[in-house]
Amino acid sequence: MNHDSYSDSYIRGILNTVKTIAMVGASEKQNRPSYFAFKYLLERGYRMIPINPGHAGETMVGQPIYARLADIPEPVDMVDIFRGSQYALPIVQEALALKPPPSVIWMQLGVRNDEAAALAEANGMKVVMNRCPKIEYGRLSSEIAWMGVNTRTISARKATIGGVQRMSLNRVTAPGGATAASDRVQRGDGGH
Amino acid sequence: MxxxxxxxxxxxxxxxxxxxxxxxxxxxxxxxxxxxxxxxxxxxxxxxxxxxxxxxxxxxxxxxxxxxxxxxxxxxxxxxxxxxxxxxxxxxxxxxxxxxxxxxxxxxxxxxxxxxxxxxxxxxxxxxxxxxxxxxxxxxxxxxxxxxxxxxxxxxxxxxxxxxxxxxxxxxxxxxxxxxxxxxxxxxxxxxxxxxxxxxxxxxxxxxxxxxxxxxxxxxxxxxxxxxxxxxxxxxxxxxxxxxxxxxxxxxxxxxxxxxxxxxxxxxxxxxxxxxxxxxxxxxxxxIETLPLRMRKHCDNTLTVAQWISNHPKVAWVSYPGLPGDRFHNLAKKYCPNGAGAVFTFGLKGGYDAGVKLVSNVKLFSHLANIGDTRSLIIHPASTTHRQLSDAQKTAAGAGPDVVRLSIGIEDHEDIIADLEEGLAD
Missing domain, CATH: 3.40.640.10 (Type I PLP-dependent aspartate aminotransferase-like (Major domain))
Structure with a gap:
């Protein structure tokens, strides 16, 4: 697999399939890229599990932090590696030991480890390196275009906002209009 | 896939x-x-x-x-x-x-x-x-x-x-x-x-x-x-x-x-x-939706006009990289293979006064300080856009006293040429 570029369909397939993502190296510091990505993906409906041994037992955006992948009490679909490239191989080895193992290894923007990728792929995992799932989600949904970013996609279809558009009933009442006039006609005290 | x-x-x-x-x-x-x-x-x-x-x-x-x-x-x-x-x-x-x-x-x-x-x-x-x-x-x-x-x-x-x-x-x-x-x-x-x-x-x-x-x-x-x-x-x-x-x-x-x-x-x-x-x-x-259509017409018109004007007896020189023989023609072929643009300059043998006369005489060309319009535009930089520069700076910027700049529009090229011909006539 060529890891210098990925097709949109490959990335889209992963983001449309995975539901639970463990983020290794998630930081509670609100100015860190991992915090940005964690919160964004959580808001988009992914189940997000932070892994950070220095903060195990605390929570991050309401989600309990675990020290290591093996401590997660449920299956994960994807491991997102927010650590330096040199740490990617042992993290992939930890991921392979999970029962069941995750189906996707994702290494963040700036993280690339071909040996770790080869190991994961040899075990049937999909691998993405040097990309950010938040940016890719924003790009393929075109939401990131609000920041002027070239999504490298086009579409003549109307984007759906979760099915039928629902408007809130809880609006402020304004005076006048046909209802008040017809009430007055009914009462016989003038229709104008 | x-x-x-x-x-x-x-x-x-x-x-x-x-x-x-x-x-x-x-x-x-x-x-x-x-x-x-x-x-x-x-x-x-x-x-x-x-x-x-x-x-x-x-x-x-x-x-x-x-x-x-x-x-x-x-x-x-x-x-x-x-x-x-x-x-x-x-x-x-x-x-x-x-x-x-x-x-x-x-x-x-x-x-x-x-x-x-x-x-x-x-x-x-x-x-x-x-x-x-x-x-x-x-x-x-x-x-x-x-x-x-x-x-x-x-x-x-x-x-x-x-x-x-x-x-x-x-x-x-x-x-x-x-x-x-x-x-x-x-x-x-x-x-x-x-x-x-x-x-x-x-x-x-x-x-x-x-x-x-x-x-x-x-x-x-x-x-x-x-x-x-x-x-x-x-x-x-x-x-x-x-x-x-x-x-x-x-x-x-x-x-x-x-x-x-x-x-x-x-x-x-x-x-x-x-x-x-x-x-x-x-x-x-x-x-932008029509950029490709317009640029093709702009470039076709400009090459035709530049060729015509380079043969005019009152014109000393034409600087348009789309013309074979222009000193930038080879670079134009490399960097702009679909055309060398729609803006070019030429020099009038009559100098500053001839430039002022031409911009005053034309009727289809608009005399204004812009380029890249559907309309054909003309300006004499030495008396307008480059007026604040010194003579040396003007010449260095390609805007000496004899220079006229055209931005060729997407009108019919016959009309563009006819307007220049009339404007250059005595």
Whole structure:
């Protein structure tokens, strides 16, 4: 697999399939890229599990932090590696030991480890390196275009906002209009 | 599985736009609003902290402008764009993100006269010092580099003289110096020339010209090529150091290959304020849809007119790189294979007075200080746009006393030629 570029369909397939993502190296510091990505993906409906041994037992955006992948009490679909490239191989080895193992290894923007990728792929995992799932989600949904970013996609279809558009009933009442006039006609005290 | 990549004309119509998600409106709506409601306090905090994508205030971003930004970024093959109030505003914002007082940048001396003024005067007040180089002698760029150099700036096709910059060669100088290469691609438009394919790192545009194309809206654009490694060079604190304006985030680390466009938006445009009106963005977007059609007609007409005028007895010389024999013809074939643009200059044997007489006599040509309109335009730079420059500067910029500049429109070329013929008659 060529890891210098990925097709949109490959990335889209992963983001449309995975539901639970463990983020290794998630930081509670609100100015860190991992915090940005964690919160964004959580808001988009992914189940997000932070892994950070220095903060195990605390929570991050309401989600309990675990020290290591093996401590997660449920299956994960994807491991997102927010650590330096040199740490990617042992993290992939930890991921392979999970029962069941995750189906996707994702290494963040700036993280690339071909040996770790080869190991994961040899075990049937999909691998993405040097990309950010938040940016890719924003790009393929075109939401990131609000920041002027070239999504490298086009579409003549109307984007759906979760099915039928629902408007809130809880609006402020304004005076006048046909209802008040017809009430007055009914009462016989003038229709104008 | 290979994915089909849309062609240039398809992108010119579609990139950035899609039916409005709430109303289904097919044309891009003009979001004529100053501000956008937040979904919650937490959503507002995420937006202000750059943690999520969305709209806050039209000075920083607007959905109509965003369509324009993605459209131009797609046509240039860049990672992201930022639309601003004018081409000059684009240049201020770009250099604001790169320069600190006392820094230098190297610029080609063959530039639009307005840029020469901006660099020589307004920029000097900020302590941003231009060092001029000669595009006819690439080694002059090399010699102009100093430890204070932060960028190199050229135009692709230079205004008004029809100079084609050897961008591959200038890009090599920039690479060796470890500085970004900025190209103003206004005269060519991405239809004729794609500077990112020749080593540019940042592209700026006056959208007022061929991209808008109809002479109705002022606008500017910055496009990030995504090619410059801000973290490796470590000389650009806006990009590679924690920003106090945003709780210490590092833009290059957070936004990767579109960090420069983000810096221009959230650091420069936010604080300097030269935002584009969404109404202008709408008009420019409509113009861009026909960019490929117009540029073909512009170029066909211009070659025909340039050939005719080069045979006129009152004309001393013509500078149009599209003409075989022009000294920039080979560079034009390399960098602008689909045509050498629609702006060129020629010299009148009668000098300054003959230039004034011609602009006074023409009836179809509009005498005004713009280029890149559907209408044919004429100007005598020495008596107008380049009036403030010294005689030496005028000649250096290709705007000597005998020079007339034409921007050829998309009318019938027979009518354009007839108007010039009448205007040149005794």
């Amino acid at each position: 290979t994915e089909r990549i849309p062609g240039f004309s398809t992108l010119a119509v579609h990139a950035g736009a899609q039916p409005d998600p709430t109303t289904g409106a097919r044309a891009t709506p003009i979001y004529q609003t100053t501000s956008y409601v937040f979904e919650s306090v937490d959503h507002a905090a995420s937006l202000f902290g750059l943690q999520t994508f969305g709209n806050i205030y039209t000075r920083i971003g607007n959905p109509t402008n965003a369509v324009l930004e993605e459209r131009v970024a797609a046509l240039e093959g860049g990672t992201a764009g930022l639309a601003v109030a004018s081409g000059h505003a684009a240049q201020v914002l770009v250099f604001h993100c790169l320069m600190q007082p006392g820094d230098e940048f190297v610029a080609s001396k063959k530039l639009y006269g307005g840029s020469i003024n901006q660099f020589n005067h307004a920029f000097k007040n900020f302590g941003w010092n231009v060092v001029w180089a000669d595009p006819d002698d690439i080694s002059s760029f090399e010699r102009a580099i100093s430890p204070k150099t932060k960028a190199i700036f050229t135009e692709s096709i230079a205004n008004p003289g029809g100079v084609i910059t050897d961008m591959d060669a200038v890009a090599q100088v920039a690479k060796r110096a470890g500085v970004p290469y900025i190209v103003d691609n206004t005269l060519a438009s991405p239809y004729l020339c794609r500077p990112f394919e020749h080593g540019a790192d940042i592209i700026v545009h006056s959208l007022t010209k061929f991209l808008g194309g109809h002479g109705n809206s002022i606008g500017g654009m910055i496009v990030d090529g995504g090619t410059f490694n801000w973290s490796r060079e470590r000389r650009y604190p806006m990009l590679c150091e924690p920003r106090p304006e945003y709780h210490g985030i590092v833009l290059h680390e957070t936004f990767g290959n579109f960090a420069f466009a983000i810096a221009c938006r959230v650091l420069a445009l936010r604080d300097i304020g030269s935002a584009l009106s969404p109404f202008n963005a709408f008009l420019i977007l409509t113009g």
